[in-house]
Amino acid sequence: MQRVKEFNMGRKLLIHNDHIPNIHTLEVYRANGGYASVEKALKTMQPDQVTDEVKKSGLRGRGGAGFPTGLKWSFLAKPEGVERYLVCNADESEPGTFKDRYLMEKIPHALIEGMITSSYALGAKTSYIYIRGEYFYVARIVEAAIAEAYAAGLLGKNILGTDFSHDCYIQVGGGAYICGEETALLESLEGKRGNPRIKPPFPAVAGLWGCPTVVNNVETIAAVVPIVNMGGEEYAKIGVGKSTGTKLISASGHINKPGVYEIELGITVEDFIYSDEYCGGIRNGKKLKAVVAGGSSVPILPAELILKTAKGEPRLMTYESLADGGFQSGTMLGSGGFIAMDEDTSIVKNLFTFARFYHHESCGQCSPCREGTGWMEKILQKFLNGTANESDVELLWDIQSKIEGKTICPLGEAAAWPVAAAIRHFKHEFIEIAQKKKFVDISHYDRLNLVRA
Amino acid sequence: MSSQVHGAQKFDEAKRAATIFSEDGMKTVQTIISHYPPEKIKSALLPVLHVAQAEFGGWLSPETMDYVASILKIRPVEVFEVASFYTMYNLKPMGKCVLEVCQTSSCWLNGAEDIVKYIEKKLSIKVGETTKDGMFSLKVAECLGSCGTAPMLQCGASYHENLTYEKVDTLLENYRAEGKLKSYTDLDYKNTL
Secondary structure, eight states: OOOOOOSOOOOOSSSTTTTSTTTTSHHHHHHTTTTHHHHHHHHHOOHHHHHHHHHHHTOBOTTTTOOBHHHHHHTOOOOTTOOOEEEEEEOOOSTTOOHHHHHHHHOHHHHHHHHHHHHHHHTOSEEEEEEOGGGHHHHHHHHHHHHHHHHTTSSBSSGGGSSOOBEEEEEEOOSOGGGGSHHHHHHHHTTSOOOOOOSSSOTTTSOGGGSOEEEEEHHHHHHHHHHHHHOHHHHHTSEETTEESEEEEEEEESBSSOEEEEEETTOBHHHHHHSTTTTOSBGGGOOEEEEEOSSTTSOEEEHHHHHBOTTSOBOBSSHHHHHTTHHHHOOOOTTOEEEEEETTOOHHHHHHHHHHHHHHHOOSSSHHHHHHHHHHHHHHHHHHHTOOOTHHHHHHHHHHHTTTTOSSSTHHHHHHHHHHHHHHHHHHHHHHHHHHTOOOOOOHHHHHHHHHO | OOGGGGTTSOOOHHHHHHOOOOHHHHHHHHHHHTTSOGGGGGGGHHHHHHHHHHHTTTSOOHHHHHHHHHHHTSOHHHHHHHHTTSTTSOSSOOOSEEEEEEOSHHHHHTTHHHHHHHHHHHHTOOTTOBOTTSOEEEEEESOOSOGGGOSOEEETTEEEOSOOHHHHHHHHHHHHHHOOOOOTTOSSOOEEO
């Protein structure tokens, strides 16, 4: 489906150079304007001025929560004589999300440049990049880039001849979704099980080894580079309202062109799905059935609600527009993990994969989550086996409602929301399965390959 | 010693005494430790366990965990509680090549279940089992961040993406021909897009 471009989709700030051969090397990266933000910040700006630019930019955390980055930075406690740390959250594990992997793999120096500039703003002498263990080969790529940066005097003592010295290290994780939660990540970085901490105190006051710490997502840190280069005000001109700048969207599922796309916040969801610039429409000429717009934990929406809000306005790729209508008819931008499903997809079965995921990934600390996620998986398994009753839908609803808000960390909500949304928008599918006792078994491989052939 | 924390696993003093990192392995471990303040070297535990798993046969035996504890100057139970929490550490012997097929949403939507069934049939093992010759173990994994290139499987450091049955055939053949232990820490990772 070819659509006329109505929105300026042009501007890219993070992965605009991803097509340049060897952009992962320092030489090519610098030849294309790399490390300008370090030069500018260290030589012409005070640390607080950098933070001010980030505040002015309106940048919001790109990991999923969307919390204003400048504000988060300003909370950092700065007691005399106590180390402060910047920790990069590269534990990307929200199902449907693979943008950080792409960024680190293609342009590792973009992250390192952001780490140096951000650390300068925060007064951090040491920073850590916590990369999920499964991305071991990505860690190798970033590690090589860090070595290059050290050799070029961009890391280490007296960077670029200034007073600022900084060390940046990588730590690989061991395979646990929960370590994407910032306090669990800090526990893991300290060599412990990834059990989230009770907050307060927040990491800004007591984080890594009890020291004030800022934890930011890979994309957030990389976005500091263009913000410093162009100025916060210029950056804020991109986007719509409080959704400023560009965002990396990981597009997957039944679309023609899965991959990582950098969008200006504010394009319509319809353009994103159907224009050839992005997803290129639904595979095999099928109809769109539903979309999970921001990673597995955000509410799933049926096609009609993801394309248009309940008020009938076109839905935009912004924090506000996607959330329009609350959870009754809206969802969240989250991490930008955009999963599209075609008309032949079983919502119940897809939900089962999410429920199984959250059950597997619950750290076990809080009983509503530890037990509830297992119960939800078991009940959904009954639907797949053809042994579910209609009353099981109510039971499922009841369980999810008793997890939300009753756990230390948001994994509880993350597990409950997709269940609630699937029932809210696709209850008829659950009922149908329960009534007919039909066995849900869809061979996607054959289905997709047969149609392709 | 530490036998009490390892449940049913027997602790073999002779095996423990023979558990020592290679020169290269020790160098890597020392580098990792140097990344943390001297009094915080417990932080090195997760990355050091990866090195240990790669050096000592692809799994973490009670002896290996005890050895790692001695290096990081922590109690063996602190190693065990971490090793048992994270999915990438194997607490029992595995095949040389551990095939981890991602099964979460995007991969499922693109046929991950069929890939699992295909491998099960081809290797005559079920998920969680190891082939008789000790070459392959089959596992299912939760989202590995390869949703745009689904379905996929991970083996050691390598990501095999956009899988088809034919690609599975080829990669199994190649691994069998190579016959080597595959670890997350391998430098010769491949990305077969």
